[in-house]
Amino acid sequence: MKHLLPMAAVTLLLLPSACSGQSTPATVKPGTYRAVLKTKGGELPFGLDIQPTATDPKTYTVFAINGNERLKMDPATVQNDSLRIPMTLFESELVAKINGNQLRGVWRRRRTAQQTQTLPFSAQHGLAYRFVPDNKSATTNLTGKWATDFGSKSGKVDTVNAVGVFDQKGNRLAGTFLTPTGDYRYLDGNVVGDSLFLSCFDGSHIYLFKAKHDPATKTLTGGHWAGVSGYEAWVARFDPAADLPDPAKLTYLKPGAKTLNFSFPEPGGKTVSTTDPRFKNKVTIVQIMGSWCPNCMDETNFLSPWYKRNKQRGVEVVGLAFERSAEMSESGPKIERMKQRFQIDYPVALAGTNDKAQASKALPDLNAVVAFPTTIFIDKKGQVRHIHTGFSGPGTGKYYDQYVEEFNRLVDKLLAEPGF
Template sequence: MKKIFLVATGVLLGSLAHAQVQKGIWRAEVFNKGGALPFGLQIEPAGAANTFNVWAINGKERLKMDASTLKGDSLHIPMELFDAELVGKVAGNQMTGVYKKKRGKAVLTLPFRAEFGKEYRFAPQPKPTSWNIAGKYAATFKQADGKTSEAVGLFEQKGSRVSASFLTPTGDYRFLDGDIVGDSLFLSAYDGSHLFVFKARLEKDKISGDYFSGLSGHASFVSVKDEKAALPDEKSLTFLKPGFDKVSFSFPDAQSGKKVTLDDPRFKGKVVILQIMGSWCPNCMDETNFLVPWYKKNAKRGVEILGLSYERSDDFAVAAPKIKRMVDRFQIPYPVVLAGAADQTASATLPMLNRIMGYPTTIYIDKTGKVREIHTGFSGPGTGKYYDQYVEDFNRLMDKLLAE
């Protein structure tokens, strides 16, 4: 009887022991409507026991996930900003589990797996290709209901490996990474919020196929090579209605709950940047990564930034903790207020604007309180020279406003 007890105890202790997580590069896949969506994971031990630092790898980007924890035999890799998490049962060089996405009270899942030591994207053994698809493309996306939207495709190529992004009037598709296999192109991206898979056919100066997003999104797309491809002027999409030259509001600070207005002493007589954003928005994350260090360097010049956050819920008790996570993650040194719910129209909270077309939208205000420019969207680092041009234009405008 004693021997049986000891054996049973050993089995129990073994079941409670933590699995061993290999440190280094893992090739991960989430499976959505488009099939396998590959991306890289870099996993390294953190300071505390059974905790890890994890980065999602998409082309040139290494995006850090939130603190990851090994619980029993499963590794939990959260991205709390986007209410998302990867959970994988670890068994040697393999992980199997689910991608989890919260939507309100529901938790939606997709299959997930990863293998240690693999670094390829789609092609395990890339082969030379005669295709050269590098360049700019005029792209049209078509939804199942027939609605279309325009974009500009940006493609870079090295051998059969391709990195890409799509510019849209409201932002970009961040870092897409993939391979040319025969006469097909495959691209993917994962950042906790974006789950993108592109499967396309290659023809002379043309790329067309299917685009799968999130848990079940799908659209067809056609891209035609066009070095002159362009989008509508991002400075013309959102504007003040006739009779207005200023914006005004009173929104609660997400930290203190105290009402914040542009009449507060902090903003009087200064150049002010209003960052219309949301904690759920990956392009807003990219803009914040640019604005935070810029503000720290330039605040003494007489400029302030105020974040107007539109969340999935306008309930302060629900939204404020999400904004706080964003503030903490990016170490945002300027105030962020809860402006409303993301599905509200602009007229509901900022009635002097014609509309808020997309997130982020940035409003530039001069020292007298007048709106001087409104910029829709943000061209992030994944867009290469378009990001560089944005930074140049931003600095030129700020130098001008600060010199007045």
């Protein structure tokens, strides 16, 4: 169920008024916390590292911890007896009362101007385990690749629409799911007896996976809870050869088209077009993305510093942002926040809404926009040479390394070709 409490109303529930008699703000005990969201699937745990800033005792630096990822949240602040940890890019936040070693409150995310989703949140200082302590034993090992069917109706792997890649050490399990349109980012958890437990919290995506392993059939059968109310069954079969469709064949130019024509406004009012002089006789990388999209965040985290290192070679990058609203007054500030967070030097224009059918209409040279992000490589003569659907982020390990290698190899090849 989606909770429709207005943001201000929830704040009033958590933050005491000035007349409560409390004049000195509470302090947060620094260190690692085991945080939990209460979802329909049960407890969804993740890590928090909270440290005071050197300049302001009421401000804290906070990282969300998922496996090897330490995702920096926006600066956290204390008001009276409550801590607020924002993730402005995704219009979400954690707000909790401080009670010694504990935090207790809510996670909330703004979906529309009239709708805010919430889940109960708590955190305990000094605990670093995910689902169970490390001394709890596992009776099976799930390391390897798993052909996965999300949404399975039969309880069998009828179709392969994802590939699970797991690494287990003791009872600790880390990994992700690769899909044709992106990955599930950093998943962290445990194997308890013969059962899998994985979770992720990044401020936007909230994932909880549970499954039971049958060693006789080498299958995992379980459920996946996402956000406040999402759920689907899933089944996976151990398969070292499991693979996905070629990401270069999902999105392509329509017959007769050779280039990508577009003209969209930036938040500052300037229009970005294919015909702009900055793109003439240069290799151009077009990033179809959105500020709301964690996979796009991972790609931007790669592209932004890459562009700084390589722009003098004769290469350009342009972002086409498809947001929840096509109104610049609503989506322009989100694009600007994203540019600031990732220190983006290349232009990012508002191209429309994140409805895939509408996005496809906005770029009629393509057969369809099937994933955010999608990356399009254009040569010096303005012709589209390669389209990569989806993005395998750093949470996928060797698959991310392989993508970066192929990305650089392709750009080097296009830069070596003659222009006009």
